[in-house]
Amino acid sequence: MQVGVIGLGSMGMGAALSLLKVADFHVAGVDPREGARAEFAAAGGKAVPRAADLPEGTEVVLVLVVNAHQAEAALFGPEGAAPRLAPGAVLIVSSTMAPEDARRLAGMAEAKGLLYVDAPVSGGAVGARAGAMTVMASGSPAAMAKAGPVLAAVSKKVWTLGDAPGLGSTMKVVHQLLAGVHIAVAAEAMALGIKSGLDARTLFDIVIGAAGNSWMFENRMPHVLEGDETPRSAVDIFVKDLGLVGDLARSVAFPAPLAAQAQQLFIAASAQGHGGKDDAFVIRAYQALTGIRLPQEK
Incomplete structure (x- = not known):
């Protein structure tokens, strides 16, 4: 499975490193900072500066940027990931944002034929590097099923709060x-x-x-x-x-x-x-x- 992680900060780096441990995953990390890319590449991952540089046909994207504005730009902006994704790919958006922003981004994903999981996380940098974050997720059964292997790799517990984006x-x-x-x-x-x-x-x-x-x-x-x-x-x-x-x-x-x-x-x-x-x-x-x-x- 081709997986992208957008945002190699304190949480994103840990999550990306946890995903590298799964044999069936090919993981690409996205971050504009050269130092973050170098660290991820040294661990064996593919590192690129822009979401638009993700491998063609990426099936799952985990987004760990600061806010809704950054998430929208990373996914749907001029240098966003959307054109690089496989049909029916799932977006796992873990940025902390207002519920209405989660619903808006989910609508944008649906319009492009993409699945969406509203999946904020907790656990800090230590929890992320241990693959032990807590995930507060909501999304359709199809989206949750496709996101499941990635969420399992980065978390100790996934709470499913319902089908509707915004609940997470x-x-x-x-x-x-x-x-x-x-x-x-x-x-x-x-x-x-x-x-x-x-x-x-x-x-x-x-x-x-x-x-x-x-x-x-x-x-x-x-x-x-x-x-x-x-x-x-x-x-x-x-x-x-x-x-x-x-x-x-x-x-x-x-x-x-x-x-x-x-x-x-x-x-x-x-x-x-x-x-x-x-x-x-x-x-x-x-x-x-x-x-x-x-x-x-x-």
Whole structure:
């Protein structure tokens, strides 16, 4: 099976490397960055700079770019993948986007005789490289069946939420409410502890063994302890994703005050110049307010 992966970022690279391990797959990765292409090629994959360079007759395309705009351009734009695909190929679109955008892209796929799976993912770069992402998917039975072998190779669990595109994206937006708020409150707790005179490492060690722990606290706060701002997921991602939460909430007349407050903290960190840094560094917003020094700054 000829498979394309569009977007060799932290999640896409892991997914593409997982697919290379499947003997029946011939995997091509798409990314404009030379370094990402070189890494994938070194692992044995075919690497190309544009979606329009995918092999003719590609049967499955997994899309792991940042947003709906990038996904649309990669699939249907002037340098998009659509003309290179086999008749009846399936698009697995895993970008985080508004449900209405997922429905719109699915309609564009249908008009070209392509199948579409709305399939956002979670699990981070580590989960992606382990082939252990969680997939929140919706699509027709035919689309899900054709996408099944690829989804199985990159995930530990595929949740099928229904036939209609948009349901997967709705679930991911709700999930991102939790993810964004958890990162923001993890940063708040760490900043409060530092401001109050606690040793940051001791605070971390206590929390991860106690009831107040969360996956995000345990996963993200080591980045703060180590002073590692390398963006596995960036501050600006949560500016976007929590914006999607607010849009969804407004569309169903639902109050979401915690999501709104968390988004303001990410916006504040972005405005201070930290938008491209690891999302744990939303803690910079608290640093600006309180004057604390982070562990590696002492």
